[in-house]
Amino acid sequence: MDINVGDILEMKKTHPCGSNRMIVLRVGADFRLKCEKCGHDFMTPRSKCEKKIKKIIRKEEGNA
């Protein structure tokens, strides 16, 4: 699964605040994600995170 910093992950489970979109702040063995709605950020192991992803939303900036 190809995930980059700045991508937005649509998760299968919603955050307690009601949003299911997480912004990727850091990638590696652990991902650092930030909830798009409430701004809560947290670390999660990559393997665990990937199972919960429904969709990756990539902002196409046209700077490739």
Ligand SMILES: [Zn+2]
């Ligand atoms: Zn939240």
